[in-house]
Amino acid sequence: xxxxxxxxxxxxxxxxxxxxxxxxxxxxxxxxxxxxxxxxxxxxxxxxxxxxxxxxxxxxxxxxxxxxxxxxxxxxxxxx
Numbered sequence: 001x002x003x004x005x006x007x008x009x010x011x012x013x014x015x016x017x018x019x020x021x022x023x024x025x026x027x028x029x030x031x032x033x034x035x036x037x038x039x040x041x042x043x044x045x046x047x048x049x050x051x052x053x054x055x056x057x058x059x060x061x062x063x064x065x066x067x068x069x070x071x072x073x074x075x076x077x078x079x080x
Contacts, residue, residue: 009068011047013040026050030066 012027022036024043028050035050037043055065 007065007068009051011044013043013047028054030068 009028009030012029014025014027016023016025022038024037024040026035026037026043026047028034028047031051031054033050033054035043035046037046058065
């Protein structure tokens with residue numbers, strides 16, 4: 001049995017005022033993937049789901065999890 005592992009991955013959340021349904025876009029650099037959310041809390045939840053499911057797929061395929069690394073993208077931070 002694999003030991004429990006806790007890893008934190010950086011995400012980049014941007015807001016698009018023109019998208020009324022899913023205005024928050026989330027980029028997860030370590031997994032080179034995107035997700036979106038209806039509000040900030042939902043965007044964070046979707047990012048957690050994306051990371052969790054992606055990690056499960058990698059582990060099931062016998063592949064290593066990506067290193068969290070540092071987020072190289074510099075954007076204006078959104079504060080709510």
